[in-house]
Amino acid sequence: MFKIWKTIMVGAYQSAEAWIKALTSSGFRVSGWAKDILAQIKRFQSPTQVSFVKATLAELGFTKPATLTEIIARIKELGYELCEPDDAPALRLAYTDQSLGEWLYVAMEPVRDSDGDLWVFRLGYVAGGMWLYGRYAGPDGAWDPGGSFLFRSCK
Numbered sequence: 001m002f003k004i005w006k007t008i009m010v011g012a013y014q015s016a017e018a019w020i021k022a023l024t025s026s027g028f029r030v031s032g033w034a035k036d037i038l039a040q041i042k043r044f045q046s047p048t049q050v051s052f053v054k055a056t057l058a059e060l061g062f063t064k065p066a067t068l069t070e071i072i073a074r075i076k077e078l079g080y081e082l083c084e085p086d087d088a089p090a091l092r093l094a095y096t097d098q099s100l101g102e103w104l105y106v107a108m109e110p111v112r113d114s115d116g117d118l119w120v121f122r123l124g125y126v127a128g129g130m131w132l133y134g135r136y137a138g139p140d141g142a143w144d145p146g147g148s149f150l151f152r153s154c155k
Contacts, residue, residue: 001078002053004153008094010087011045019089023132028092033134034121036113041085051153052091053080054104058145065142068110068120071149075107081152083108088121091150092132098125103133107151110137123150 013019016038023030030038057066060074072082083091088106095104103124110118119134135141143149 002055004051005054007051008090010050010090011047014044029129029131031133034132037111037119037134040111044086045084052150053153054148054150056148057143062145065144067142068137075151079154085111089132092123100125105149107149
């Protein structure tokens with residue numbers, strides 16, 4: 001249904017600190033929320049190549065704001081896979097030609113931060129630079145149909 005957006009190598013680093021160093025030394029910004037989420041990841045992937053797709057919620061069939069639970073269910077219903085948490089920093093490193101003003105959400109099971117709140121990653125490019133950022137993903141959060149998500153292509 002959706003074409004491949006990017007095929008990249010994931011799993012290059014095995015710790016939050018290594019990912020943060022790789023991102024910042026490459027000129028990317030990492031928010032405090034993103035650092036907190038990265039610190040909560042207990043298992044990092046082995047290096048492997050993965051293909052990702054990008055779709056707006058409208059392209060996924062949503063006509064009104066949707067919760068993350070609804071978005072995840074729809075992605076799976078269409079036969080796609082959710083991202084692993086450490087796909088996000090790999091995607092940030094690979095997406096060097098992002099358009100100014102664009103924000104992309106990473107479709108993943110939310111990660112609890114150090115305060116116990118649920119978060120997902122997002123990639124953004126604003127006047128202050130290209131960011132790996134976090135976005136609150138609690139049960140009361142909703143995304144607008146114009147928002148774009150990244151997820152793994154079918155196996």
